[in-house]
Amino acid sequence: MPANPASPRRTLLLILLPMLAVFVGQRFFLHSVPIKHLFVIGYLVHDLFIGLLIQIPAAFILAFGFRNRILALLAPITLGVGTALVLDEAIYLIAMEAAFIDPEKTGDFYRTPVSFWGAMILISIASGLLLALAALGRGGTVAHD
Numbered sequence: 001m002p003a004n005p006a007s008p009r010r011t012l013l014l015i016l017l018p019m020l021a022v023f024v025g026q027r028f029f030l031h032s033v034p035i036k037h038l039f040v041i042g043y044l045v046h047d048l049f050i051g052l053l054i055q056i057p058a059a060f061i062l063a064f065g066f067r068n069r070i071l072a073l074l075a076p077i078t079l080g081v082g083t084a085l086v087l088d089e090a091i092y093l094i095a096m097e098a099a100f101i102d103p104e105k106t107g108d109f110y111r112t113p114v115s116f117w118g119a120m121i122l123i124s125i126a127s128g129l130l131l132a133l134a135a136l137g138r139g140g141t142v143a144h145d
Helices: 008-032 047-064 069-095 103-109 113-139
Strands: 038-040 043-045
Touching (some): 008 113, 069 113
Antiparallel strands (some): 038 043
């Protein structure tokens, strides 16, 4: 167990605020500028994959409770960032249908109500879950501020 376990409130803020900031920033960006796709070796790389590459190491660091102060600060922040990328992309990938086949058509789908509201629902569920877990943490044996 870490020497100074983070309070539920601190953990909540370190995950929730970056998650919401990235979500809002990404959606603002998607609706403001022409969409450019990232291709690696000819394959379209979605935000889901980038989010997972950020999220998984952060979750492992949190699971093992590293005592390093920098890791203890960065892990929940990057978990929030990665979660925002994953949740924003999840509905998009599920609902975009035939547009997935043609990368030139996928950009327009990001801006549809299905993509936007689906992502809003997922980010709202994640936010609610974080709030509930933080409330449970305050009532248990976890250290407080």
